[in-house]
Amino acid sequence: MFFVKLAFQNLRKNKRAYLPFFISMIFLVALNTVAQLIITNPDMAKLPGGASAQMMFGLGGNIIIIFSVIFAIYTNSFLLKQRQREFGLYNVLGMGKRELYRLVFWENVFSYLMSIIAGLITGFVFGKLSFLILRKLLGAQSAFGFHVAGSVYLLVTVMFLIIYILLLLIDILRIRRTNPIELLHSDRSGEKEPKSRWLITIIGLLTLGTGYYWAVTIKTPLDAISLFFVAIVLVIIGTYCLFIAGSVTLLKFLKHRPNFYYKANHFISVSNMIYRMKQNAAGLASICILSTMVLVTMATTVSLYIGRADTVTSLYPYDLSIQVNEPGTTTSLKAVDKAIADAQDKYPNVKITEKNRVSVYEVPFTKKAQGYQTLDPNKSYNADTINMQFITTQTYERLAKDKANISGHQVIAYPVRGSLPGRHFQINGTDLVVQRTIHSLPNFKQQRTPIDMILLVMPNQASIDKILKAAYPGQAASQAPTVKTFFDFKAPNHKTRIAFKDTIKKDLAKTHTTAFLESKDEYEETSNYITGGFLFLGIIFGIAFTLATALIIYYKQVSEGLDDKKRFEILQKVGMDRKAIKKVIHSQIMTVFFFPIIMAIIHLVFAFSFIKNLLLVFGLVNGDLILWTTIATVAIFVIIYFIVYQLTAKAYYKIVERQS
Amino acid sequence: MTALLEVNNLKKIYQSRRSGVAIEALSDIQLEVEAGEYVAIMGESGSGKSTLLNILATLDKPTSGQVMLDGRDLKTVSEKEAAAFRRQHLGFVFQDFNLLDTFSVKDNILLPLVLSRMALKEMLPLLDQVAKSLGIQALLEKFPYELSGGQQQRVAVARAIITKPELLLADEPTGALDSHTSDQLLEVFQQINQQGQTIVMVTHSSIAASRAKRVLFIKDGLVFHQLYRGEMTNQQFLEMIAETMTALLSKED
Numbered sequence: 001m002f003f004v005k006l007a008f009q010n011l012r013k014n015k016r017a018y019l020p021f022f023i024s025m026i027f028l029v030a031l032n033t034v035a036q037l038i039i040t041n042p043d044m045a046k047l048p049g050g051a052s053a054q055m056m057f058g059l060g061g062n063i064i065i066i067f068s069v070i071f072a073i074y075t076n077s078f079l080l081k082q083r084q085r086e087f088g089l090y091n092v093l094g095m096g097k098r099e100l101y102r103l104v105f106w107e108n109v110f111s112y113l114m115s116i117i118a119g120l121i122t123g124f125v126f127g128k129l130s131f132l133i134l135r136k137l138l139g140a141q142s143a144f145g146f147h148v149a150g151s152v153y154l155l156v157t158v159m160f161l162i163i164y165i166l167l168l169l170i171d172i173l174r175i176r177r178t179n180p181i182e183l184l185h186s187d188r189s190g191e192k193e194p195k196s197r198w199l200i201t202i203i204g205l206l207t208l209g210t211g212y213y214w215a216v217t218i219k220t221p222l223d224a225i226s227l228f229f230v231a232i233v234l235v236i237i238g239t240y241c242l243f244i245a246g247s248v249t250l251l252k253f254l255k256h257r258p259n260f261y262y263k264a265n266h267f268i269s270v271s272n273m274i275y276r277m278k279q280n281a282a283g284l285a286s287i288c289i290l291s292t293m294v295l296v297t298m299a300t301t302v303s304l305y306i307g308r309a310d311t312v313t314s315l316y317p318y319d320l321s322i323q324v325n326e327p328g329t330t331t332s333l334k335a336v337d338k339a340i341a342d343a344q345d346k347y348p349n350v351k352i353t354e355k356n357r358v359s360v361y362e363v364p365f366t367k368k369a370q371g372y373q374t375l376d377p378n379k380s381y382n383a384d385t386i387n388m389q390f391i392t393t394q395t396y397e398r399l400a401k402d403k404a405n406i407s408g409h410q411v412i413a414y415p416v417r418g419s420l421p422g423r424h425f426q427i428n429g430t431d432l433v434v435q436r437t438i439h440s441l442p443n444f445k446q447q448r449t450p451i452d453m454i455l456l457v458m459p460n461q462a463s464i465d466k467i468l469k470a471a472y473p474g475q476a477a478s479q480a481p482t483v484k485t486f487f488d489f490k491a492p493n494h495k496t497r498i499a500f501k502d503t504i505k506k507d508l509a510k511t512h513t514t515a516f517l518e519s520k521d522e523y524e525e526t527s528n529y530i531t532g533g534f535l536f537l538g539i540i541f542g543i544a545f546t547l548a549t550a551l552i553i554y555y556k557q558v559s560e561g562l563d564d565k566k567r568f569e570i571l572q573k574v575g576m577d578r579k580a581i582k583k584v585i586h587s588q589i590m591t592v593f594f595f596p597i598i599m600a601i602i603h604l605v606f607a608f609s610f611i612k613n614l615l616l617v618f619g620l621v622n623g624d625l626i627l628w629t630t631i632a633t634v635a636i637f638v639i640i641y642f643i644v645y646q647l648t649a650k651a652y653y654k655i656v657e658r659q660s
Numbered sequence: 661m662t663a664l665l666e667v668n669n670l671k672k673i674y675q676s677r678r679s680g681v682a683i684e685a686l687s688d689i690q691l692e693v694e695a696g697e698y699v700a701i702m703g704e705s706g707s708g709k710s711t712l713l714n715i716l717a718t719l720d721k722p723t724s725g726q727v728m729l730d731g732r733d734l735k736t737v738s739e740k741e742a743a744a745f746r747r748q749h750l751g752f753v754f755q756d757f758n759l760l761d762t763f764s765v766k767d768n769i770l771l772p773l774v775l776s777r778m779a780l781k782e783m784l785p786l787l788d789q790v791a792k793s794l795g796i797q798a799l800l801e802k803f804p805y806e807l808s809g810g811q812q813q814r815v816a817v818a819r820a821i822i823t824k825p826e827l828l829l830a831d832e833p834t835g836a837l838d839s840h841t842s843d844q845l846l847e848v849f850q851q852i853n854q855q856g857q858t859i860v861m862v863t864h865s866s867i868a869a870s871r872a873k874r875v876l877f878i879k880d881g882l883v884f885h886q887l888y889r890g891e892m893t894n895q896q897f898l899e900m901i902a903e904t905m906t907a908l909l910s911k912e913d
Contacts, residue, residue: 259780264777271763275762567762570758570759570760571771573717573746573752573754573758574746574752574771574775575743575747575772577740577744580775
């Protein structure tokens with residue numbers, strides 16, 4: 001009972017040291033609660049495209065968990081450093097290590113209970129609040145609701161129980177390793193000069209390099225998500241290694257260059273930075289990782305939101321497209337024509353334009369060294385998958401109003417996405433020669449897909465049949481063409497537009513054909529949900545990560561201020577004027593400030609190809625838009641970072657300049 | 661011959677910010693130090709000796725009165741110049757050494773020279789010379805936390821005299837040392853004084869003071885008394901200082 005009381009008193013009396021720790025822990029609990037609430041929200045899966053969204057945010061959730069563990073250890077070490085003297089005092093006053101363990105145990109129990117309760121409540125309130133905003137953002141009819149799953153609370157509670165046990169073990173280990181005199185003087189003992197650690201530096205360079213290489217070489221969006229996770233982990237490891245060991249190694253290297261080192265402006269900075277990096281490398285690396293996450297999340301979601309009109313156009317080149325894919329299509333095509341004609345009778349003021357009908361053969365292939373081979377139907381699409389569209393010269397001449405002039409093995413190639421292996425290639429062993437390459441096909445606008453796609457104009461029907469027979473031996477259904485009927489239409493108002501589209505859709509449904517209708521308007525509606533939802537989630541993650549960044553910067557400034565105070569006092573006595581000291585302080589602060597954000601921007605540059613690939617999955621092909629959104633995101637983030645930094649730097653100056 | 665250091669009617673009053681009570685640390689100090697002298701200023705804690713030293717060091721400003729160093733009134737040294745002035749004309753040795761823990765011994769000693777933007781070529785011979793005269797050549801690559809108190813204080817002395825200052829100010833230099841290392845340090849002081857270095861040392865240790873050529877006693881912000889060594893040995897001078905101290909203390913009662 002005595003220890004319970006003492007532990008409770010300690011928490012109350014050490015408010016100044018404990019408060020930032022509590023705030024951080026409550027923040028972490030709340031962050032995880034909100035993240036898990038978002039990930040486990042059953043409505044997410046119901047949204048079109050929700051599965052990939054859930055996967056993406058699941059990924060984010062895992063990153064948050066990893067981050068929580070690191071951040072908890074970080075804040076705890078900060079707390080521990082401040083409290084070591086207190087432990088030493090207890091020890092001197094006759095409290096054995098066993099008793100100290102008990103004290104620390106009870107302190108952790110209280111700390112856990114308080115932060116988990118406050119964190120879960122905060123998480124619930126913020127979750128609820130954010131979903132209300134989201135609902136507003138998506139419109140009232142949105143199916144996106146707030147669901148409270150008990151399992152989320154259980155998960156977070158257990159997760160933090162494990163984290164607290166880890167912290168307790170760290171505390172105990174730390175107390176065990178030190179003797180009372182050391183504990184008492186721990187904040188005064190001289191620190192050993194950090195050593196250059198080449199091994200860790202090299203590991204850092206290798207992991208970072210590999211991570212970057214993978215991030216850049218990702219070719220297909222479908223590979224992007226899984227491979228990118230590995231790349232992220234590598235980059236995180238690389239960042240921590242380089243910040244912790246690489247920075248010291250570099251500074252030591254500079255220090256061993258006497259002509260550089262013994263200059264008034266380098267002398268103090270270099271030697272101070274060595275210690276500063278040793279103490280703060282982990283914090284700076286965390287800032288860097290968090291900043292990168294904010295930048296990637298915001299750049300992605302904002303691009304998606306801004307580019308949603310582009311997305312719709314690239315995924316739906318025509319307002320309405322009806323596909324029929326069956327052997328002997330005439331009956332179905334008649335039904336399609338009738339449905340369109342009926343709708344036009346009903347809505348005479350709707351004007352149809354660009355109407356056309358194209359018969360095309362679509363086959364997925366796998367890329368091989370010499371050419372292409374039919375995709376194994378049991379395998380899923382991957383980076384080597386390519387969709388081929390075959391049309392005849394007749395179709396081509398009708399659409400392009402241009403003579404095809406090809407025969408035998410000759411083809412006209414239109415690489416919609418991706419490129420051809422060369423002028424000569426094989427499809428299932430059939431040799432083909434590219435007579436010419438075209439980059440657009442009038443009257444048959446192509447959909448932008450995440451998968452490579454090539455359209456080939458074949459000399460005649462027989463040459464197409466030959467390929468199809470080789471691709472699908474004995475499967476008549478698979479050898480049938482897809483007949484696409486597509487058009488744009490103008491209606492006097494939105495209501496008529498929707499009614500017109502619905503009429504055709506209902507009509508077709510009644511005919512029981514294989515006709516499959518794709519409506520731009522329908523997609524636009526769901527797309528608004530997805531992009532709005534994503535933007536919202538991006539903002540939540542962005543705010544969370546930015547807050548975490550702010551907290552770390554605060555910690556860093558305070559801890560550094562206390563350490564540097566005495567150093568600058570001595571410098572002043574030895575004959576350094578205030579202006580020079582201010583300059584040194586300023587340059588150090590700026591280095592520490594710019595280092596993580598510059599690294600974060602470099603990370604972002606390497607992640608850019610991933611971002612582009614990922615957005616391609618959602619049909620956003622406008623590279624310029626993504627680029628400018630990313631640049632704007634960086635600019636805004638740097639400004640926010642700078643403001644946070646300025647505020648905390650003030651706290652630092654206050655500590656350092658006191659009395660002097 | 662004019663004195664190197666001249667202090668006239670020096671007065672320092674501290675105004676407590678909270679209560680507004682004025683505390684008079686120095687009431688009327690009058691002293692002169694010739695070039696090449698070794699002066700010890702003695703007094704109990706609270707006698708104002710540290711305040712005096714801080715003013716001499718341009719770390720603090722007097723309320724009234726005048727301090728002249730080498731013919732220059734310290735009042736005319738602006739805040740901006742003060743740091744450079746300290747670097748060029750004064751050397752400091754503090755009770756708690758005040759070495760920078762982030763620097764090696766070598767870098768700690770070179771610090772004032774680097775701040776004066778001296779070229780590395782010129783610094784190294786000076787470093788050699790100082791290190792040799794203080795017997796710390798073997799310690800140059802070590803870090804302060806690896807050294808004993810006596811060694812740290814020697815490094816601090818080296819840092820103070822490497823700029824060849826006109827005046828070396830020492831604030832309780834033996835305060836954190838045991839008697840043996842104190843002795844060694846005082847030996848060093850005497851030795852550099854014989855080489856021509858002017859020293860002003862503030863202390864409350866009679867033993868430390870007995871090594872100086874002249875001892876000033878400060879009490880209640882006034883110079884109370886002074887003793888000259890003349891031809892006395894350290895031991896004789898110590899006994900005389902001790903007697904004076906006893907006399908001064910008992911007079912109070």
